[in-house]
Amino acid sequence: MCEENPTRRELLKSIALAVTAGGAAAEAAQHVHQAVAEARQAGPYRPQLFTAPELETLAVLADLILPGARAAGAPEFIDLLAAHNDELAAIFTGGLAWLDRQMEQRAGVGFASAGAAQQTALLDRIAWREKAPPELAAGVRFFDWARKLVVDAYYTSPAGIAALGYKGNAGMAEFRVPEEALRYALERSGLA
Secondary structure (H helix, E strand, O other), X not given: OOOOOOOHHHHHHHHHHHHHHHOOOHHHHHHHHHHHHHHHHOOOOOOOOOOHHHHHHHHHXXXXXXXXXXXXXXXXXXXXXXXXXXXXXXXXXXXXXXXXXXXXXXXXXXXXXXXHHHHHHHHHHHOOOOOOOHHHHHHHHHHHHHHHHHHXXXXXXXXXXXHHOOOOOOOXXXXXXXXXXXXXXXXXXXXX
16 A cells, blocks of 8 residues: 555555454544545445345344444445455355345345344344354354444444534533533442
8 A cells, every 4th residue: 555645445445454453443434434425426325345235234234233324324334344355345245145044044035125023033143142052153243243333334424423422622611520420420439
């Protein structure tokens, strides 16, 4: 990669590598959100890696993991990262196919077409590594990645930042501990 003026592709690849190495920083995630926004300016988002059905499955999954994640661009965020990282691409294309196969065996339809109760029932089986039977290990691994990246994508998006109530770095004339924080601490300390 050219260190002085990396291309957008090189930057996205670096971010995707950072994600697989341990998580994307909020600042780096902003580059991905910006790339998605630029791609949307030309019309509906066109997937970089996933097929349209895979992106729809990911969108349904994202909203089940965190309501509002689809609208915040989590599926596109993941698509863009996975398109620049072979490990993420393998995890997500394999995982989305696994979800569809499992749902087809259970309900006769793909994951995105199944009812909400059927979708959550399947996810409940793979959400907790300790409780999942060994034959669902591939689904557990995928869901772990999906959950982390959906949360990262959402909480680094404008909608997620607003949901957190983050106002940015701003000067304050004086610092005051919020009353509810004081009450919470005093109640648990035994000093109240």
